Amino acid sequence: MKILVTNDDGIFAQGLWILVKELKSIARVIVVAPDREQSAIGTAVTLHQPLRVQKVRSMVPEVETYSVEGTPADSVILALGKLVKNKIDLVISGINHGANLGDDVLISGTVGAALQGYLRGLPALAISVALGDNLHLDAAAKLATVLARKIKSNALPTNILLNVNLPNLPLVKIRGAKITRLASESHTDTVEERHDGRRRYYWLIRQRVNKATDEKTDVWAIEQDNISITPLHTNLLNKPSPAITDSLCSELLEELGK
Ligand code: MN
Secondary structure, eight states: OEEEEEOSSOTTOHHHHHHHHHHTTTSEEEEEEESSOOTTOTTOOOOSSOOOEEEEOOSSTTOEEEEESSOHHHHHHHIIIIIOOSOOOEEEEEEEESOOOGGGGGTOHHHHHHHHHHHTTOOEEEEEEOOOSSOOOHHHHHHHHHHHHHHHTTOSOSSOEEEEEEOSSOGGGOOEEEEOBOOSSOEEEEEEEEEOSSSEEEEEEEEEOOSOOOTTBHHHHHHTTEEEEEEEOTTTTSSOOOOOOTHHHHHHHHHTTO
């Protein structure tokens, strides 16, 4: 199995390399990722300037690694269209530092990258961990590996784009796993006005809505210390997603040793 790994936190992010290290135990891994942080860049694709790519030394031995002066989506398009010679079986974007829940998916560079894999007919995962003081990335790396194994053995539909989020907890403290849908109204955007002595300027501030949301949503699952797995599809709200049932969750937890 050959897995393309990318992210939106940039090629030096801890989450990327923890994921690569874990995936390497079951697959050949290739990393193509932005050379700097690109969080909240969404699905952006660079069309008005050339893209430069550098083959760089990997932080995990024997992993072909490219650094891209572009967006997460650019990275996947370049990887699948040019850089990777043999067929890729799965695209994984993450592990993002910070959850991508509800309407986050529309601006998330993590999801934006996974989307490019999905649009090219590959199974794709976006995987994120909620922010906290100490980031617990191990459970997410293990879960990505378990999901990759399931995809390898055809235990999941191949036309999937899964948005996976984990609470910021060690595996033993995670309560369970839920198949969810995206929460609506998950954020409020506020604008703060400042002045630098010469001109006005503004900060956009995104704040998560903390009120209890509907059950079965991703925000709800994470608030209850569960893993949230949301099947996404690209015609937004129009079409049901491929059938993924709750039984997947118990299987995953069992394979994670819980
Ligand atoms: Mn990010």
